[in-house]
Amino acid sequence: MRILPGVIAMAIVVVASNILVQHLLGDWLTWGALTYPVAFLVTDIMNRVYGPQAARKVVFAGFVTGVLCSVIAAGMDKTTLRIAIASGAAFLSAQLMDISVFNQLRKYNWWLPPLAATVVGSVLDTAVFFTIAFWSGLTPVFPSDDVSWANELVPLLGHGPVQPLWVSLAVADWLVKLAQAFVALIPFRIIVGNLIQRRAQIH
Numbered sequence: 001m002r003i004l005p006g007v008i009a010m011a012i013v014v015v016a017s018n019i020l021v022q023h024l025l026g027d028w029l030t031w032g033a034l035t036y037p038v039a040f041l042v043t044d045i046m047n048r049v050y051g052p053q054a055a056r057k058v059v060f061a062g063f064v065t066g067v068l069c070s071v072i073a074a075g076m077d078k079t080t081l082r083i084a085i086a087s088g089a090a091f092l093s094a095q096l097m098d099i100s101v102f103n104q105l106r107k108y109n110w111w112l113p114p115l116a117a118t119v120v121g122s123v124l125d126t127a128v129f130f131t132i133a134f135w136s137g138l139t140p141v142f143p144s145d146d147v148s149w150a151n152e153l154v155p156l157l158g159h160g161p162v163q164p165l166w167v168s169l170a171v172a173d174w175l176v177k178l179a180q181a182f183v184a185l186i187p188f189r190i191i192v193g194n195l196i197q198r199r200a201q202i203h
Contacts, residue, residue, distance in 0.1 A: 047117075094124045
């Protein structure tokens, strides 16, 4: 099964991120913020080498892994239904958007499809997750989840205009994704080159 390495890589990223998101990194981030963006790299590599259909299969495998992680975490009181729904919706919508944007730009310079796809996907991912997880407007939908702490008014990232705390968390998270979108171009180029060369040798 040619996409098995991609499935395994995606599963590792999702499991690691679900574990590391429970550990804080500074005031605005968790350690999971550093591992989660690798999911976009895995999707883009699969898309470039094996095509969009294979990439979608890898994404759905990652989604199922994430759901299982959420079920386990909920059983251990490590997450809530609201967070689980936010996480699953953000992952699936963002990765599928990534695949769509990548395909629209496939014929352009090698660096443009993965960069643009990751930037657009990460915007959607961040917006969907943090809005569903913490926006006070959704409190009636999830009355048992107390997100009042996330809606405390604080200066944006400690220095900007006053916003709910979750907005700072979202901006910090997206800035990490944006930085990794550029850094990921290096392993993308190397891994894609190796995989295409290996396929050529096999055929």
